Amino acid sequence: MLAFYRNIARLTRTASRLAGKKGTDLPGKVLRKVNDNVLTKLASNFDEIVFVTGTNGKTTTSNLIGHTLKCAGVDFINNFEGANMLDGIISTFAIQGKNNTKLAVIEIDEGSIKRVMKYITPTKFVINNFFRDQIDRFGEIDTLIATIGEQLEGKNIQLILNSDDPFVTRLSKYGEDNIYFGIAKEAYKFADFGISESKFCPNCGMELIYDHVHYSQLGFYRCSKCDFKHQDTKYEVSKASVEPFINMTINNGLKLETKLAGDYNIYNLLAAYSLLKELGLSEDKIKAGLESYSPINGRMQSISLPSGGRVLLNLAKNPAGLNASLAIANSIKDEINYLLVLNDNGADGFDISWIWDTDFNILADQNIKNIVCSGKRAKELALRLKYSEVNANVVVFENISEAVVKLKSYSEKYAIAIPNYTALVETQSELEK
Numbered sequence: 001m002l003a004f005y006r007n008i009a010r011l012t013r014t015a016s017r018l019a020g021k022k023g024t025d026l027p028g029k030v031l032r033k034v035n036d037n038v039l040t041k042l043a044s045n046f047d048e049i050v051f052v053t054g055t056n057g058k059t060t061t062s063n064l065i066g067h068t069l070k071c072a073g074v075d076f077i078n079n080f081e082g083a084n085m086l087d088g089i090i091s092t093f094a095i096q097g098k099n100n101t102k103l104a105v106i107e108i109d110e111g112s113i114k115r116v117m118k119y120i121t122p123t124k125f126v127i128n129n130f131f132r133d134q135i136d137r138f139g140e141i142d143t144l145i146a147t148i149g150e151q152l153e154g155k156n157i158q159l160i161l162n163s164d165d166p167f168v169t170r171l172s173k174y175g176e177d178n179i180y181f182g183i184a185k186e187a188y189k190f191a192d193f194g195i196s197e198s199k200f201c202p203n204c205g206m207e208l209i210y211d212h213v214h215y216s217q218l219g220f221y222r223c224s225k226c227d228f229k230h231q232d233t234k235y236e237v238s239k240a241s242v243e244p245f246i247n248m249t250i251n252n253g254l255k256l257e258t259k260l261a262g263d264y265n266i267y268n269l270l271a272a273y274s275l276l277k278e279l280g281l282s283e284d285k286i287k288a289g290l291e292s293y294s295p296i297n298g299r300m301q302s303i304s305l306p307s308g309g310r311v312l313l314n315l316a317k318n319p320a321g322l323n324a325s326l327a328i329a330n331s332i333k334d335e336i337n338y339l340l341v342l343n344d345n346g347a348d349g350f351d352i353s354w355i356w357d358t359d360f361n362i363l364a365d366q367n368i369k370n371i372v373c374s375g376k377r378a379k380e381l382a383l384r385l386k387y388s389e390v391n392a393n394v395v396v397f398e399n400i401s402e403a404v405v406k407l408k409s410y411s412e413k414y415a416i417a418i419p420n421y422t423a424l425v426e427t428q429s430e431l432e433k
């Protein structure tokens, strides 16, 4: 029966690709029509199913894990293409799964956890962070976390949690033999992103006291009334630097020299490391994988420019992600240009008011020559910049192709391109032209 499902999946994918689509979701959709429980059946032979989630960085974390396992010659399946909802996950099991494959590493959209866990239960669950994101779709963050907690309860899942995020550690009570990771207090100074998520105790509602803040709600916290607090970590970044690529030391021992830029990727590297250690991979193999990983998916992707320089392309879809993307250039001394692309299509969430929660003053201290605003809401971006302390030449081209041509006409060595969700693919392909 499994062979039958796999054949249907492969045929559907081929047909979908002939029609010019990516073919990542359609096989799953078709298989569900054949048998509603198809995912349960496809996953029944697996010994270890790992879920990876978090508002920001889940694709990078999952790809870091996948790349390292691949380098190490491990047999596993992984939804590399970011197809992280039910149909994409079914497609991954159907197309990549073989009779002897025992390990699945699945990136899962936090809003799809309930739907997917109706059919399969992970053995391990990596949870990196929760930020305000696409509120149109998910509802309030508290509701989202409560729903995830209900799914985890009583299922003996080992949780691998970012101890620095109180939104994440409030899920502790639903796991078994939990593992915690985090960044030491003095390991690295993050840019001050200036956004404060609600910092209240999930048990008793009292305000949390912070001994140290990394950024946003991430840091060392404790409740003033009950015993809710930052948990002791098994895996800790003891030291890190970002220039613009990340070098970091874990547990005062293993040193990693990576090809990843953007300091928030320190958490993604650490989450990947923690999971790989728990899967029993050797330190040498983990180091080889994490150090050789280079993104090609619009997450801190480096693309060459006609000027002989490079543009760093990074997707951002909420204030925390955009703040982090804007801070990337803090370590660049040369004069730089920006391309900001904002669409408001369905998958972006129609409400783009979150750009007003973003701290564009981060740019005030950078050496910026030009900022090109593009996408369907380019004008609103330009207006937002007017209300910040940014000192640069701002131009508007709603058409993404024209905007990229403009960016490429500049002679500066570095540029940062930040599209939101539905603007990513077009921005990426225009930059790569």
Ligand SMILES: [Zn+2]
Pocket (backbone or CB within 6 Å): 201, 202, 203, 204, 205, 206, 223, 224, 225, 226, 227, 228
């Ligand atoms: Zn409390």
